[in-house]
Amino acid sequence: xxxxxxxxxxxxxxxxxCEVCIPVCPESVIALAKQVNxxxxxxxxxxxxxxxxxxxxxxxxxxxxxxxYRVKVTE
Amino acid sequence: MKGNEAIAxxxxxxxxxxxxxxxxxxxxxxxxxxxxxxPHERTGMVVLQAESEVASINMLYGGAGCGKKxxxxxxxxxxxxxxxxxxxxxxxxxxxxxxxxxxxxPGLGTIxxxxxxxxxxxxxxxxxxxxxxxxxxxSVQEMYDFVPLGxxxxxxxxxxxLILSDGAIGQMMEKVWLDxxxxxxxxxxxxxxxxxxxxxxxxxKEKSVVTSLYLESVVMEKINIKLQAKYRxxxxxxxxxxxxxxxxxxxxxxxFGSSSRICQKSIQLGRDKGLKIxxxxxxxxxxxxxxxxxxxxxxxxxxxxxxxxxxxxVEDIRLAVEGKCKxxxxxxxxxIIPSPDEVLHAMEEKIIGGK
Numbered sequence: 001x002x003x004x005x006x007x008x009x010x011x012x013x014x015x016x017x018c019e020v021c022i023p024v025c026p027e028s029v030i031a032l033a034k035q036v037n038x039x040x041x042x043x044x045x046x047x048x049x050x051x052x053x054x055x056x057x058x059x060x061x062x063x064x065x066x067x068x069y070r071v072k073v074t075e
Numbered sequence: 076m077k078g079n080e081a082i083a084x085x086x087x088x089x090x091x092x093x094x095x096x097x098x099x100x101x102x103x104x105x106x107x108x109x110x111x112x113x114p115h116e117r118t119g120m121v122v123l124q125a126e127s128e129v130a131s132i133n134m135l136y137g138g139a140g141c142g143k144k145x146x147x148x149x150x151x152x153x154x155x156x157x158x159x160x161x162x163x164x165x166x167x168x169x170x171x172x173x174x175x176x177x178x179x180x181p182g183l184g185t186i187x188x189x190x191x192x193x194x195x196x197x198x199x200x201x202x203x204x205x206x207x208x209x210x211x212x213x214s215v216q217e218m219y220d221f222v223p224l225g226x227x228x229x230x231x232x233x234x235x236x237l238i239l240s241d242g243a244i245g246q247m248m249e250k251v252w253l254d255x256x257x258x259x260x261x262x263x264x265x266x267x268x269x270x271x272x273x274x275x276x277x278x279x280k281e282k283s284v285v286t287s288l289y290l291e292s293v294v295m296e297k298i299n300i301k302l303q304a305k306y307r308x309x310x311x312x313x314x315x316x317x318x319x320x321x322x323x324x325x326x327x328x329x330x331f332g333s334s335s336r337i338c339q340k341s342i343q344l345g346r347d348k349g350l351k352i353x354x355x356x357x358x359x360x361x362x363x364x365x366x367x368x369x370x371x372x373x374x375x376x377x378x379x380x381x382x383x384x385x386x387x388x389v390e391d392i393r394l395a396v397e398g399k400c401k402x403x404x405x406x407x408x409x410x411i412i413p414s415p416d417e418v419l420h421a422m423e424e425k426i427i428g429g430k
Contacts, residue, residue, distance in 0.1 A: 062248040
């Protein structure tokens with residue numbers, strides 16, 4: 001059966017580190033980075049590859065900085 | 076729209092003639108938006124990144140001296156640098172609009188939201204006896220609305236006006252109603268409306284002089300008395316506030332800006348528990364709604380000032396209340412935003428329980 005695997009790409013320069021995306025991720029994929037972006041905010045970044053492509057994070061992001069990609073993986 | 080972007084769009088649509096600023100988080104989006112929107116093509120408005128905050132405020136002095144609608148924006152450390160220029164603008168009675176998107180301090184501080192610049196904003200901030208007209212927006216819509224209002228008040232009283240926002244409202248995204256474009260004033264219109272503007276001497280007219288230097292103390296005192304009379308008039312006419320569920324309240328929160336948004340939720344939580352709580356939100360921090368608070372003090376049992384600082388507005392509340400009811404302060408500092416539960420708990424502990 002085809003399984004869906006997801007991956008997120010974050011536009012770190014436009015992320016303001018508001019952390020809204022972190023609690024909505026069912027797989028706890030996102031965390032704030034230790035580094036900061038050009039404005040000085042700690043940006044969100046993926047910390048593991050458990051992403052299912054549910055797009056919760058992209059929906060709640062007030063600045064629309066998260067892009068979600070989905071691929072079908074056939075075993 | 077982001078709060079910062081709303082300010083930038085409002086400036087273009089209010090017919091602002093010039094923006095001079097220097098980037099600093101969390102208000103950089105104002106200039107970024109202006110640069111991207113190219114207002115020099117839309118309305119002819121000048122947008123310039125100065126070499127420093129000190130330069131930008133002095134550019135404002137020059138622009139405002141010509142009777143133009145000019146504005147700048149910065150965040151806490153940048154505002155501190157501007158204080159000298161702001162004092163000069165107030166001394167020379169020049170109208171201009173300043174925006175402070177406050178971050179945590181002191182020093183370089185953090186880049187998270189705070190309200191610790193209250194004293195600096197409402198007590199003058201720079202040297203000499205002067206006041207700024209201070210507006211405190213609590214939503215992105217108000218960020219937008221207060222730009223034309225700020226210009227209106229600044230020109231009415233010939234005094235700098237300040238929008239005291241904070242990092243939360245500056246970065247927050249909300250829906251905004253935009254107004255129609257107001258055309259910029261031409262030089263002829265400026266000359267007619269503002270005869271004090273220095274746009275070149277016209278034949279048959281008096282020379283206009285913009286200065287804050289008066290070497291004779293007798294003259295200087297007269298200017299000071301004139302300024303104070305102007306401030307008293309402003310205090311009498313321009314107090315703005317919002318009272319939420321204060322009619323039947325036993326206890327009230329006093330909060331401005333983003334703190335007042337948290338308090339609105341705390342009121343709901345409190346009312347669910349059967350506590351009659353209201354909120355008084357000063358919209359103009361100077362002139363401060365002292366009379367309203369004084370009147371309210373007679374009907375309520377206690378007031379709690381919620382601020383994202385160590386207790387600044389609470390002093391003005393105590394002055395207004397004159398001991399008629401209990402006034403306490405609760406706040407978080409350094410960029411931490413208190414939660415509605417925390418605020419309600421503080422009310423229960425400090426005001427309702429602490430008798």
